Amino acid sequence: MDFLNLLARLADLDTTALPAAAPRRAALGRLGQAGTALLPALLFAGALPQPAAAAPQDTRTRLDVLLLARQISVFENEFYSQALGLVAGVAAVPLSATEKTAVQTLQQQEALRVALFSKLITDGGATLPTAPRYDFTGSKNGTKAALYPDLQTSPDTFLRVAQLLEDAGGRALLGQAEYVRNDGYLFEAVVRAQSVEARHASHIRTMRRQRGATVKSWVSPADAAITTAGTVAAKVYEGESNTVQVYTTTATATVAAATVSVPFSSTLPINVGTPPLTPAGILEKVAEAFDEPFDAIVYTNLADLFTY
Amino acid sequence: MSDSVVPSFLGRTLRRRSFLRVAGATAASSALVLAGCGKDDNPNPTPGPNAVATLTLTGDDNGLLNFAYLLEQIEAAFYQKVVTAFPADFTAADKAAFIDLRDHEVIHREFFKSVLAANAYDAALPVPFEFNFTAYTLTTRAGVYAAARTLEDLGVAAYNGLLRRFSNLTYLRLLAKIGSVEARHAAFVRDQAEPNSFAGPEVIVASGSLAGLSVLKTPTEVAALIAPLLPVVLVADNLMLL
Structure with missing residues (x-):
């Protein structure tokens, strides 16, 4: 489907006429106000069609x-x-x-x-x-x-x-x-x-x-x-000073998968300078090496x- | 379906992509292939260190990650070589910058190695690849910055061409973060090689329908450009099917 055609159609729509996304979005908004403690229970109860992790693509x-x-x-x-x-x-x-x-x-x-x-x-x-x-x-x-x-x-x-x-x-x-x-x-x-x-x-x-x-x-x-x-x-x-980078090994965000954190602060042999940097010093370089x-x-x- | 708004660029892409996905499904399932050294008269070759003729990347996320891993290995090796023996006319600021650049690229390299683990193309090699930098002049400031410019510009163009091919969104996000830093590196070394050249017409498209965007290179274009640096023949064709 051509996205430009899609855009053309979207442009013709009144924004109030988007019923599918709106209730879910409103539900997420309410959840945000109620506090995150409520979220897992609601998810397990099937109150939302997808895990919250997939939400950004919908909004x-x-x-x-x-x-x-x-x-x-x-x-x-x-x-x-x-x-x-x-x-x-x-x-x-x-x-x-x-x-x-x-x-x-x-x-x-x-x-x-x-x-x-x-x-x-x-x-x-x-x-x-x-x-x-x-x-x-x-x-x-x-x-x-x-x-x-x-x-x-x-x-x-x-x-x-x-x-x-x-x-x-x-x-x-x-x-x-x-x-x-x-x-x-x-x-x-x-x-x-x-x-x-x-x-x-x-x-x-x-x-x-x-x-x-x-x-x-x-x-x-x-x-x-x-x-x-x-x-x-x-x-x-x-x-921007974040030093923790994570990924999952499965292809889609809809499949629950274990999150792996890259071990910059422990096992990776990245501190190669002479003399080596302090642990804080090398993590500063890690922060520089990834834009957020x-x-x-x-x-x-x-x-x-x-x-x- | 007719496309009345624009020529059917996207329609064509999608049809081609779905065809190639089917066509590539069997090939992509095989592991990364390190071909032997191809001495036909020796039925049982004993591979020495790096006795590898061809490195064929698989048409999947592992192939893409290995490609980026190789690029980061090249950059890290280059900066390490410079840092080990700075040109005589390097200033204190040059040295500090190159230590940063070396550290960033080592971090990127080890990041990919960590993510790939046993899937890294060189996981079973006794020693890592050595890269051939003899085409560059590494004894002068000008020579070093010119070489860095070539490598960094290539890196930015390569990341731009890799990202959309990923299946795994979390890999895509991490490579985009790295690609952004590579663009910062590229602008820095370009400015040092030639003031105000940070966004010259070789790296930012100057005219036509894509004017104002960064240059993009496909995996096979990048493979051809890094070929002189590699001890093997790199085959990135499978990445083009993604």
């Missing part, structure tokens, strides 16, 4: 994935366009010539992906969302205290926000690909977009390091924090900081 459509992939690029395109002085009424960030060249590359590649994902959405018969109004200082057009008041005048602040957006875009796309894995074309588009975000994020980090910031080109527990604990922006790095996905909501909450 995001291909259209959701496309819209988020587009939003990420729309957002970064606008952010870089403003920094380059391409948006009326916003002064260009005073970057060096080399830095400006890099930001031009970043902006142009985001614009290409805006076009690509927009086309996939409109070809399927769905409509593009209206463009929001942006305020990357985070002041919501002056209605609250700015999060980044010197964004347009300080290259350091600009690059800090750029790193936040690129790292966030990479993590969000990493979380989206699996929802469209039954569609090889769309899946690869998401995965290949994710690689670009990771390259962009790496470059922004290199730029910041060249300006004296304590930051690696890969996400590291050793990076100096660029967010304040407890804020919406801090969610972008939550869980996050849910779409983390990205949309972040984007909400910069729109009004």
Whole structure:
């Protein structure tokens, strides 16, 4: 079945006319409120058709994935366009010539992906969302205290926000690909977009390091924090220091299978340096060696900081 | 069924895929094949270390994991070689970065080895493969970064081409996490080899319907590109059926 045809049909549907998913979703919502202790009992009682572990695939459509992939690029395109002085009424960030060249590359590649994902959405018969109004200082057009008041005048602040957006875009796309894995074309588009975000994020980090910031080109527990604990922006790095990687040996998530945890902290011969690192030191490298996905909501909450 | 919205790209893919799944079912069930050294005149060859002519990957998740394992072995061996004898013009920052890169790739390599266990292609080999890096200049900073750029870009393109072929969702997730870090590595070494080349037209498609996306290489394309580094002939054809 062609997903674009499917999209076209979905676009014609009123959202209230999706009876199959809604009750189950509502049930999961209620379960969440009732507390997790209740969940196993209900599952055994057959209250839900599938184990909760399989739920994510049911709750995001291909259209959701496309819209988020587009939003990420729309957002970064606008952010870089403003920094380059391409948006009326916003002064260009005073970057060096080399830095400006890099930001031009970043902006142009985001614009290409805006076009690509927009086309996939409109070809399927769905409509593009209206463009929001942006305020990357985070002041919501002056209605609250700015999060980044010197964004347009300080290259350091600009690059800090750029790193936040690129790292966030990479993590969000990493979380989206699996929802469209039954569609090889769309899946690869998401995965290949994710690689670009990771390259962009790496470059922004290199730029910041060249300006004296304590930051690696890969996400590291050793990076100096660029967010304040407890804020919406801090969610972008939550869980990135994870050192536990798990898998199951059966092919499908619907079959209950034993979860295997990769023994990084015990038996794997990964501490090969001379002299060897401390146990904490090698686990820091493990955290660096795997980028972690996050849910779409983390990205949309972040984007909400910069729109009004 | 007619596809009025777009040319039937997906329809074709699915039909082809379901056909190939049936066609490949018997071949895929056999274990990873390490062919003998092919000396016909010796009916009972005693394989020495790595006396292997052909490494044929199976058309299943184990074949895909072995392919990624091999790529990570190559990267880890490369970085270890550099770290063991840094070029004279390497800065302190270069050295720190290469130790990170070596550690990451060793972690990836051991991760795959752990997941594959007895299914690793080299589980029964007396010593692991040695890879041939003689095509690279490893005595200068420029030579080392140029080599790293080649290997990392290839890794990113390879992961992009592997992911959708997995059956097991949990493998797919882990490889995607690794692929993302490889893309960070690639941008870093590209920038060191040539400033601002982190997303050049060789690695990000610049025009056409896929403009703005990262380059993807299929398993057989990658196998051809790594062939000069390997002590065996790598056959990845079965992965193309997935």
